[in-house]
Amino acid sequence: MSDQVNKSLLKDNFYQAVNGEWLKHAKIPADHSTTGGFRDLVDQIDKTLMKDSDKLLSGKMQPKTKPMAEYKKFYAMAMNFQKRDDDGDKPLLPILNQVESLSSLKNLNAHLADWTLSGMPLPFGFDVDSDMKNAKINALSAYAPALFLPDKNYYKPGNKAAKKLMPIFTKMNQQLLILAGYSAPDADDIVANAKKFDKMIAPHVMSPEQMAKVQNTYHPDSFEHFAKYSKYVDLTSQIKALIGTVPKKINVVEPAYYKVMDKIVNPDNFNMMKDWMIVNIVMDCSDCLSEEFRQTGSVYGRALSGQKKAVSQKKAAYYLASGTFDQVVGLYYGHKYFGPKAKADVLKMVHKMIGVYKKRLANNTWLTKQTRQHAIEKLENLVPQVGYPDHLDPLFKKFKVTTTADGGTILSNLIKFTQIATKDMYAHWNKPVKRTRWEMPADEVNAYYHPLKNIIVFPAAILQAPFYSLKQSASANYGGIGAVMAHEISHAFDNNGSQFDKYGNMNNWWTKSDKANFNKRAKAMVDEFNGIPYAGGKVNGKLIVSENIADAGGLSCALEAAKSTDHPDLQAFFINWARIWRMKATTAYKRLLLSIDVHAPGELRVQVQVKNLDDFYKAFNIKPGDGMYLAPEKRVKIW
Template sequence: MVNAKPASYKDNLYLAVNGEWQETAKIPADKPRTGGFMDLDEGVEKTLMNEFHEFANDESKVDDKLLLQAVRLYRLANNVEHLNKFHQQPILKDIQRITDLKDLNDLSEHLADLSADNFPLPIDVSIDADMKDTSTNVVYIEGASLILPDKSYYDDDNESGKTLLKKFSEGSVKLLSMIGYDLDKAKAIVEKALAFDKLLVPIVKSQEEWADYTKVYNPMEFSEYITKSKSLDLQKEVVDLINDTPDKVIIEEPRYLDNLGKIANDANFDDMKAWMLVTYLTDNASNLDEEFRQTIGEYSLALSGAEELQNRTKYAYHKASRIFDQVVGTYYGKKYFGEDAKEDVRKMVKKMISIYEQRITDNTWLGEDTKKKAIVKLEKIKIKVGYPDKIDDLYSKYEVEETASLYDNVINFHRIKRQDELDSYHRPVNRGKWLMPGHMVNACYDPSRNDITFPAAILQAPFYSLKQSSSQNYGGIGAVIAHEISHAFDNNGAQFDEFGNMNNWWTDEDYAKFKDLTQKMIKEFDGIPYAGGKVNGKLVVSENVADVGGLRCALEAAKTEDDVNLKEFFINWARVWRLKATQEFNELLLKTDVHSPGPLRANVMAQNMDEFYPEFQVTEKDGMWLEPEKRVNIW
């Protein structure tokens, strides 16, 4: 609870800035959180939903044929009466494909066509850039996913996990009964599905393990890979999917592959088949009609802690804007952001890169050779601002059939997308690809392309505004820009060179110093109590390295301006991290999110900056005091 008396900047920067807001802020009933990023998200949602509604009523207002398809999908997804006529019918043919599987040999025979059609499988294939040669696409081998978000939910003492599995079971039984199973049969199927899910728990990666990004790169000769299962024809699956025989594949989860025989065998076949059936049904239920969406929605609400599902119209908008994400994002960016703003932000990014270059040049713990290579990497970073210049050809293949069911349309789009991914094995890597659409309130760095993306939607107040002072803008978007640049030099990004290839460009001595510093960062956050749980320092280390580097660099940039005001800088930094979330969602974030909770990002990163202390007259007696030797600064 927040005290009635406002917190002082000296004791708690986050609460001094956001305490009053925290007291009165209401989490929207259909969302699990509210705050800085989410407020902007809601603004974008409201703006685009109004336009989609207008366009759906009058197509002549849409002058873009791709956007028109998105509007038609929105209209179809919102047409409750039309979808009710189909009810469970559209999914039955695909459920039949699973129920028709007679045994493991039969599954083995159909692995490729089931994979091409996005069915859940015990072992699957994806195509992406080779992390050691990012000009070429290669085959990655993936394991199955758990029902719950992380294996820690399955710990014996995790009450939330037990509650969620119960909720999932109840919803799955109801869904099975809605597609024609009697209650006893439905319960038996769900029990078997959960038994298979339980087998996966010890062998899949935890979110902490996934956070160590480079560990997904485990090349294996194809001739060796195909011997890894006695029961499944791994060779046929890969060859049929990519229409080629690769020399090697990349194993994302070696432990999983080593244990594949323990889960994919004759004794477990019925459980695996039940797991495939339940997973496919729960993944696709919301694409049927409103009754199905409400039924699976009960589990989503239990997981997030939100009070109610999005209304149907909002759901329809999000469905359309996700499937046509680049189309909608480009429309939003052009209308609400434009070329002038794009150029202005590009200049800011270039300024931050030059400040970063100076920081590396002046760095006291790096040797000259490593400095030179770091600067080369910095200068090669590709900047993507606002929205792409060209929309991917993929979207022109999406045609909405409004007389058909929503399910059939969505499944068709997913198949087209999946086929495009599989076909990319024979194409060079698309370096121009955008990882985020223009209407997303976020930003990212891609180590394999050495590029940074700033979608149009994040480039507004409190992050960025011409009405804000330069110091406020640097404490907002400046720190975000520098945060993404810092990802090039976090514990994951530091292992990739200027071309995005995984390649050690460090001297041994420098890398050892860097690892010591990242270890200090892990220690600084590990075990901090938050929302009834504790922060996992290893899970959040890469984002914290980017935060501290980003804030330091933004601070240096702010100091170059004539109107510098560091108070405003730190206050806006704390403002963008305001967050109020449900207990369930906080638990989910602590277990699965690679970012530290917003309030901690605001406070701890400010504590790491020496300039913070004189600016707010913070001394040893104050809550925000952190001994100089404990302050972590890397870049």
């Protein structure tokens, strides 16, 4: 019943025609903010892996590797709810005492490297990743701190969402601090100071729309010049302790923030900054302490998403353990539930999609020969990662759990693992980029394109129904996983990916006329979505343009692949495209995504994109006057 298509609506509201019956009956679980395509797969995988984790814990299943044995130990600690409740705030106190003992910024300077390795919150941060101009080498970047509210737009005067959210944030953190042993008056003061400090940061960080443009995040600077942004923080000594030397250059992701850093991070604001750190620490640690801490610490996040209640205690314990050992659990999932045969089969499908895309580029009519050839070369250098990695990342072999019997707590282990992982990250500075290294675990329902590595990644978890199944027709599979694969390929040629060459370097390989033509088409995609009413707000076409370009390219490329099969069924192709994006969500979550998500709402990914394809009109005999009709001259075509 839920997959029944309402044929009477096909010409007027395609999304409702395919998903309307499902939407009527679908219920959002109380511990969710959404239900539907992706979310249903996540729930299915969680259920499977939680069952296996319990077998591991009970001894019905034995760990086959040493890292899985360590995962078992950590999962046992996460599941020991009585011990966690008995400990209360004890695991947290040594960390809070470290912050409380700070007397000045000069005092903080002596601890900066250690604190960075331990993941302690600081109002400045660093990362090591591919250099955008020399993608073969790992470089150093500086980042601005995260805000309490979802993005800087929430801090504008009169923002209605902020008026609702900030009191919830305030009350939750006051309660968390009381649980951590602070008196009610002290908790009130600490949270008030933290909010003041957070508000000082907000005007100087980028908005989601600004961050969505990759060129806005690349600002190379000499480290000598960068270090002068602060008179009070010894950035030079901090970095020297982390990478062993003072680098010649650094990428300052958000220079506007660092230019005013002295106005924010200074002796006059030191106590405010300390309180900001305390609030962040208690929030970040709340999910690995007692049940009261966990429940209290989830209140703000649930308000953001409209989730009615926290996830179950058991599921939260699983998330805590599996998230810590994500690549270990992912590799287990990939081997057991996907396997080498499926990996080989899907890899063939990816290469077929690359071949179709290559053909489309070769026959492209709006690019000059020079740009077209560069695009084809980039495609030929594209490396797919499918299913799961061949080997576990060596990092996870270093994770050794200190059990409760040996004096360990969940929090002390997490800090130790963070130190190991952070040291590992900084050890990669100025070293060759490992292009084949997996960043996403195989049990994650997702896929992505990495412009600096020129790779596309499809974890095992997404390679199942409704995206892909032997029980579905080839056309339906192309409308599902085929379109997702081609979507990720298209990211190599969206408004961001198109700025990177075949090696992953930010490098203009376009002729001037071709770039102007592309920008004109991208602008048409912005305009097609911009201002569409949704969830009480309006769609920001600029925020979502890169994902929309990838959707358009992916759908058109997958359509061509479907048409090349022996018995193409274009109705099945489009219907499965509509099905994979079905989602029922709380209004709060819809509004949150509208503000910060670079993807269009699922309903609009279906409704708007299909109108751009001429074959959609033929498949469903759509004519002028039908709700799904868009005049040919208004149809946006890029790839």
